[in-house]
Amino acid sequence: MTAGKRRHLIIVEVGANSLNDVGTPVFTWSETVRLRAEIVQEDTAEFIRTGGAVDETAVVFRTIWAGEITTAHRVRHAGRIFNIKAVVPSYRQSGVELRCTALNGGSGDAGS
Helix, strand or coil, X not given: CCHHHCCEEEEEEEEEEEECCCCCEEEEEEEEEEEEEEXXXXXXXXXXXXXXXXXXXXXXXXXXXXXXXXXXXXXXXCCEEEEEEEEEEEXXXXXXXXXXXXXXXXXXXXXX
């Protein structure tokens, strides 16, 4: 994996429960790491769901190994939120592929 191919900025976020000012539990996302990534594959498909037809975008981001990233994390890229479906080590453990999905036409806060 060459550095020149990693031209996209992605932000990996982790979710956690916390308490707001009045003591009510709220679920929030916080940034864990910013990485440069290559988009290996991007594909959009239409599915019929309960609310009607929904477009779903699948993206594979390839980046350097940045510690523990799991499917409990999510990726923010170009103003969109992607749920991580699989984390696949590659390139002799020096890199990782994040296989992600996002719903199109949603509120932009999928996976929260």
